Amino acid sequence: MIVEFYGVRGSAPTPGQQTVKYGGNTPCTYIESSKGDTLVLDSGTGIVGLGQRLIKEEKDIYILLTHNHWDHIQGFPFFAPIYQFNRNIHIYVPPTDPPLYEAILKQMEHPFFPVPHDELHANVKIHGLVDHEPTMKLCNFSIATKRLNHPNGGYAYRIENKEGSIGYIVDNELDPPYEKATTWEEWVDFLQGVDIMIHDAQYTQDEMPHKHGWGHSLIEDVVQLAKEARVGTLILFSHDPARSDEQVDELVRNLRKRTYDFRIIAAREGMCLSQP
Numbered sequence: 001m002i003v004e005f006y007g008v009r010g011s012a013p014t015p016g017q018q019t020v021k022y023g024g025n026t027p028c029t030y031i032e033s034s035k036g037d038t039l040v041l042d043s044g045t046g047i048v049g050l051g052q053r054l055i056k057e058e059k060d061i062y063i064l065l066t067h068n069h070w071d072h073i074q075g076f077p078f079f080a081p082i083y084q085f086n087r088n089i090h091i092y093v094p095p096t097d098p099p100l101y102e103a104i105l106k107q108m109e110h111p112f113f114p115v116p117h118d119e120l121h122a123n124v125k126i127h128g129l130v131d132h133e134p135t136m137k138l139c140n141f142s143i144a145t146k147r148l149n150h151p152n153g154g155y156a157y158r159i160e161n162k163e164g165s166i167g168y169i170v171d172n173e174l175d176p177p178y179e180k181a182t183t184w185e186e187w188v189d190f191l192q193g194v195d196i197m198i199h200d201a202q203y204t205q206d207e208m209p210h211k212h213g214w215g216h217s218l219i220e221d222v223v224q225l226a227k228e229a230r231v232g233t234l235i236l237f238s239h240d241p242a243r244s245d246e247q248v249d250e251l252v253r254n255l256r257k258r259t260y261d262f263r264i265i266a267a268r269e270g271m272c273l274s275q276p
């Protein structure tokens with residue numbers, strides 16, 4: 001199984017000289033099994049680059065959204081396969097508060113975008129997910145869901161096949177000031193033994209007091225969760241828009257001064273991980 005990162009930045013796109021190394025595109029991750037089964041996770045601006053690759057392939061496209069916040073859907077109007085004839089695109093959307101499964105298409109209505117979704121050439125189908133559904137099968141991946149601690153809700157995913165397992169948890173606040181949709185113990189259980197844990201790690205200790213309740217996690221909490229869940233590799237994801245490459249490097253350097261039983265890597269656009 002291969003995991004490729006096309007967008008790793010939280011909240012807002014941040015192109016510029018300070019973000020050349022880790023990238024400024026908002027979330028999009030691509031998973032491919034050795035048998036060619038594929039999944040797209042989120043549709044931030046990172047999906048634009050992925051689209052340039054996928055237009056050359058003929059297979060159906062499956063997109064799994066974590067939630068409808070704009071930084072997770074804003075790349076879709078510029079995703080080239082939606083303008084191709086005979087292209088099937090399936091989009092899986094969790095329930096949010098308020099519910100709006102079609103948000104990714106609604107953002108294309110006039111006057112926000114010149115091409116409304118009903119004029120797209122591709123066959124785009126929205127599939128609404130519901131709470132308490134048993135583990136679903138999608139493209140030969142087994143996928144379990146867990147509710148995010150995040151304003152307006154959303155889902156985290158645990159994606160597995162015979163080759164390995166991936167936890168994808170963005171955006172999520174492990175210790176929010178409001179009632180938790182998922183407790184610490186439930187996260188530890190949900191992610192137990194996962195090979196690769198991709199988790200929101202947007203804030204430092206200094207920043208958190210001002211941003212408590214915004215729906216993103218403290219980096220130290222994420223590291224502790226990785227430890228208790230006995231993950232293989234922790235990928236720090238959703239870098240803060242104000243975080244420069246140098247600052248991300250420094251964060252990782254400081255974390256690696258301690259010893260862990262797992263690898264810690266900061267997600268970077270263009271990075272590709274192989275599992276196993």
Ligand SMILES: [Zn+2]
Pocket residue numbers: 067069150171215
């Ligand atoms: Zn969000």
